[in-house]
Amino acid sequence: MTLKDSYSEIAYRYDQFHGEFGKYDSQTYEFFKKIFQDHNITSVLDCACGTGRHLPLFQSLGCEVIGSDASTEMLNRARVNLSTLGANIEVLEADYRNLPEHFNKKFDAVVCLTSSILHMPNDSEFLRALKSMKKVLNNGGLLILTQGTADKQWSEKPRFILGPSHEKSSRVFVIDYHENGATYNMLDIHHPNGQSSLQSWSITYNKVFLHDDHKKLLTESGFKDIQFYGDYDFVTYNKQTSKRLISTAVKNQ
Ligand SMILES: C[S@@+](CC[C@H](N)C(=O)[O-])C[C@H]1O[C@@H](n2cnc3c(N)ncnc32)[C@H](O)[C@@H]1O
Numbered sequence: 001m002t003l004k005d006s007y008s009e010i011a012y013r014y015d016q017f018h019g020e021f022g023k024y025d026s027q028t029y030e031f032f033k034k035i036f037q038d039h040n041i042t043s044v045l046d047c048a049c050g051t052g053r054h055l056p057l058f059q060s061l062g063c064e065v066i067g068s069d070a071s072t073e074m075l076n077r078a079r080v081n082l083s084t085l086g087a088n089i090e091v092l093e094a095d096y097r098n099l100p101e102h103f104n105k106k107f108d109a110v111v112c113l114t115s116s117i118l119h120m121p122n123d124s125e126f127l128r129a130l131k132s133m134k135k136v137l138n139n140g141g142l143l144i145l146t147q148g149t150a151d152k153q154w155s156e157k158p159r160f161i162l163g164p165s166h167e168k169s170s171r172v173f174v175i176d177y178h179e180n181g182a183t184y185n186m187l188d189i190h191h192p193n194g195q196s197s198l199q200s201w202s203i204t205y206n207k208v209f210l211h212d213d214h215k216k217l218l219t220e221s222g223f224k225d226i227q228f229y230g231d232y233d234f235v236t237y238n239k240q241t242s243k244r245l246i247s248t249a250v251k252n253q
Contacts, residue, residue, distance in 0.1 A: 007050070010201045011073035014051050015081070016188070017164040017171050022056045022085045029057060031232035035248065036061055039142045041108040047096040047133060048116030052078030055089045063109075067091040068102065097128045099136045106138045115147040121206040123217060130221035137251040143223060145247045149182070150230070151210045151239035168192040181206045211239060214247045223249035 007014065015021060035041075036058075044058045049067030051074055058065045067089060069075050078091045094102040096112060110133045120126040133143055153161075154177075163171030169190045176183040183204040190197045209217075211228060218226045226249045229235060230242030237245060 007071040008073040068094040224252040225250040
């Protein structure tokens with residue numbers, strides 16, 4: 001891959017804190033089901049598919065699905081996950097800023113989920129990514145961006161956030177906030193049968209793009225019908241209360 005692969009060393013344990021591969025909470029499932037129905041989506045590109053977590057969901061909704069990602073190791077995990085599930089879904093290596101170089105077909109939807117868009121270091125690269133996604137969308141096609149960092153967190157700047165916790169392991173986020181960006185330090189505590197060990201990894205976002213950035217850059221890249229939700233239940237985004245930012249926009253010429 002051409003960009004530094006910050007996921008290469010953690011790809012093998014990326015899925016540890018997510019549920020069983022191929023299983024989804026009902027709110028996430030219903031969100032994609034409704035929005036895909038509303039927009040007549042029959043083909044989907046997940047352009048930062050990581051370990052492939054969302055690909056079977058889109059296939060189960062009757063869509064033709066392809067996954068791409070910039071990380072070789074994340075894609076290797078995706079291939080293992082998909083073949084274990086028996087799902088026949090193609091994944092390939094591509095930087096989402098250059099999608100037209102990799103795809104000569106267009107999609108009804110392009111999705112970029114779980115803060116993958118926060119890997120863009122500045123406005124011009126974010127804009128480049130949006131234009132690339134737009135080019136592989138059909139006219140009338142839908143773009144969906146999701147991230148767990150929202151305006152509320154940015155204004156309150158909590159240092160510690162508790163992540164998922166299971167019987168055998170728990171995750172804690174320790175966050176260093178910079179002027180425009182943030183470093184997420186993740187501590188994974190493994191505590192099976194009274195034993196204890198720790199693994200850590202960090203990811204730095206040069207800029208944390210929030211609601212106003214999404215609005216400005218989606219508008220600048222020519223997307224229309226831009227909507228913001230605060231969660232998968234379609235609640236309208238609220239800067240004071242929302243814990244998640246979901247942006248959707250339509251390519252209209
Ligand atoms: C937090 S993971 C999310 C993965 C997946 N969407 C999920 O929901 O689990 C972020 C992903 O974005 C990918 N990524 C970062 N920059 C990228 C780029 N420029 N083009 C394509 N993928 C990129 C990383 O390799 C990683 O797999």
